[in-house]
Amino acid sequence: MIIVGQISLAIALAMAIYSGVVSVIGIRNRLGQFLESGRRSMFSAFTALSIAMVLLSLALITKDYSLKYVAEHVSNSLPSFYAFSALWSGQAGSLLLWSWLLTLFASIVIIQNKNKNLELMPYVVATLSGILIFFVSLLVFVTNPFETLGFTVTQGSGLNPLLQNPGMVFHPPSLYLGYVGFAIPFSFAIAALITRKLDTQWIISTRRWALFAWLALGVGNLIGAKWAYVELGWGGFWGWDPVENASFMPWLVATAFLHSVMIQERRDMLKIWNVSLIVFTFILTIFGTFITRSGLIASVHSFGQSQLGILFLGFLGLIIIFSTYFVYTRRKDLKSRYHLDSILSREASFLFNNLILIGAVFAILWGTLFPMISEAVRGTKITVGAPFFNTITVPIGIALILLTGICPLISWRKTSASNFAKNFRIPAIVFFSSFIILFIAGIRGFYSLMAISLSIFVISTIILEFYRGTAARMKYNNENLFIGFKNLIFKYRRRYGGYLIHIGMMVIFIGITGATVFKVEKEKVLRKGDTLTIKNYKLTFLGTDDFKTPLAEKFIATLRIEKDGKYIGIATPSKEYYYLQKQTSTEVSITSSFKEDLYLILAGGDDTGAVNIKAKINPLIGWIWWGGYILFGATIFTMWPSKKKKKKKPLQRPGDGKVNTKELESKNKVKV
C-alpha cells in the first residue's frame, strides 16, 4: 500500500511535468493534439493524487503506524473522525490536500471550458501545471506523506488535543479551498496577459471561482476565529498573529478584486489594476503558506521550522518575477480608453474601497514582516502587537462600512448631487437616530458608536434598495409583492446577492464591535455553594467531578446559572489532561443568547474542592457567527447559476434595477 502511494505521487509528478511540457509545445507549434494530451494528463494527475489521498486516509483511519506520518499524527484511541482529519493536520498531508485540490479544480476548469476560451485554456493548463509541479515535487522529494517509519511502534503520538475540535477539523480544508481556488483566476489572468486577450473574458470566466475562493477563505477564517474562541480559552477570537494575518490578507485583496472587476465589466477600465489584484492575491496565498511553513516569523502557530520555507520563498520569487514581467510587457494593452467621469459615481466609490483595502493589506503586511526586517536592519527584533493592527484596521473598517452604505445610493458614471441627496435622506435619518439611541443607551466611544450605527445605516440602504426594486417591478410588471421580490433577487442574483453578503458583513461588524469593546470579566475562588455574580447572571458552584476517558482525565466544575433570577441551565467548564501528549486542555463553557455569551473558564482547582472560575460576558459575539451564516448563504445564492441561457446574452448583468427591468423583462419573454 505504501508502495502504491509512493508510486501514485511519482505518477502525479510525471503527469504534471508532462502536462506542462506538452501544453507549451502545443502552444508554440499550434498542435491541438498536444494540447489535448496536456489536458488529459491533468486528469491523470488528479486520478493519481486521488489514489494517494484515499490511501493516506485509510492508513490514518486504520492506524497503520508503519507510515511516519500516521505514527506522528494519530493514536490508538483517537476516533476515526479525528484520525481522518489528521490528513491535513500535518505538513505532508496538507500539501497532499493542496495538490489534490489543485488537480481537482484544474480538471473541473478543463471540463467547464471544453468548448470555451479556446485561446486562453492552453495557457491556463500550462500555468496550473507549473504550480502543480512545485507542490507535487515537495511531496515526492521533501516531505513525502508515504515515508516509512523504519521501526515498529504500537502507539502513535496522537493528535494535539487542541486540534480535537470540529472547528479545527474544517478550518484548514476551508482555507485550502480558498488558497487553491485563487489559482484558477490567477492562471486565467496569466493566460490573458500572455495572449493579450485582456478584455473581460478572463474575468467573466472565473468570476464564480473567485467568489468561491473568497467565500472559502472567509469561512475558513471565521471557523478559525470560532475555534480560537471555543478552544483556546482566552475569550478572544482574533489575535493578529502572523499566521492569521497570512490568511486574512489574500481575503482582503480578493475583496478588492471582486469589487473592482465590476468596473472593468461595466466601463472597461482598471484592467491593469484587476490583473495586478488577482496576481497579488495569489502571491499572498503562497506567501501565507510560506509564513506558515517556514517558521521564520514568530507565531503561536509554529509548525516547526523546515527547509520548506526556503523552497516556498524561491517559488514566491519566481511567481513575482513571472507575473511582473507579463504585466509590465503588456502595460500598453492594459491601458483603458475610458476614465472616471465623476467622484460621485459608483466606480469612484469602488475605487476608494479598493484603495482602503489595499492600504489595510500593506499595513498588515508591514506589521507582520516588521520583526524580521527590524532584526535584519537594526539587529534587534521589534514587534508591533495588536494595538498597531487595531489602530489601523478599526478606522479602516469604519470607512469601509461607510462606503458599503454609500455605494448603492449612487449610480454608475455620475450621480447628480440632488439625486444623491434624495437617495441619502432616509438612510441618513436612520444613521443619526441609531447613533443617538445608542448614545442614550449608554454606549460611549466614538468608534463603537460609528461602527454600529453605520452598520445599521448600511442595512437600511440595502433594505431600501430591495424595496425600490420590488416596487418598480410591482408597478411596471404588475407583479405582487412576493413575486416581485422573488423575481428581483432571482433575476439579478449578483446584485442582490451581493447586497445580502453586505448584510452578513454588517452583522459580523456589529458582533466584532460588541465583543471587543463591551466585554466584562470577573474572577473568583469558589467553594461549594458559593456564588459569583456578573452583570445579571448569578452562578452557584455545585461541586466538582473527576473521571477518566481513554484519551484524557477530566476535571469538571458544575455551576448553576441564573439570569435575572431565573434558572437557565448548568455550566460545566473543565480541564482535561491528555495522557499521551502530557498536555492539559482547558474546556470552556459557553452559554449563548442573542444578546451575549456567558463564557466560563475553570482556571484552577485544589484538593479541598475549591475552584477558581473566570467569568466573561462577551456581548453580541454570536452575531459574528450568524453573520458568517448569512455571508455563506448569500454567497452561494450569488454564485448559483442562473437559469437564463448565457450564450444568448453573454454580457447580461444586473441593470440599474428600476429603470430597465421592463425592457429586460420583455426581451426575456421573447427569448424564453
Add this chain to the structure above:
Amino acid sequence: MNFKKPKFIIGFTIILIALGTLFYLGASSSMIAYLKVRDLNNPQKNILSSKVVKVTGTVKPGSIKSSNLNSTLKFILQDSDSANISIPVVFNGTVPDNFRSGNIAVVRGELNADNVFIANQLQAKCPSKYEASVPDKGDGK
C-alpha cells in the same frame, strides 16, 4: 487610466494621508523590542526607550510555582542557549494550556526594581505544537 480630475487627486491624497497618519500612530505606539533573556540588560539590543519588552526563553524545569486557586504564576525563564542566564518571572492571568517546564515561553512586561520580570502577557510555544515529533518508542531517532 486617467485621474486628472482634481477631485480625485484630492480624494486620494486625503485617503493616503489618513492611512499614513494611522500607520504612524499605530506603529509609534506599539513597537516593542523582542529580546532573548541574555539581551534583556544589553542596551545595544534593547534599543527602544520603552521599558516594556517581550522576552523569549525556556521555562526552567522545576521552576514553576503556582497555586491552583489564585492565578499568580511564578517561574524562571532561562536563555534558550545559555541556561545560566535567567530571570524570575511573575505573571498574573490565564495560563495557556501548552505552558510547561522546558518549553519555550514569550512574556511581555517589564523588569521591576528587584530585577523580577512582571509579565502581563504570557504565550507558550512548543516546537511541536501542531507538528508532532516521531514517537520516542523504538530504537530509531
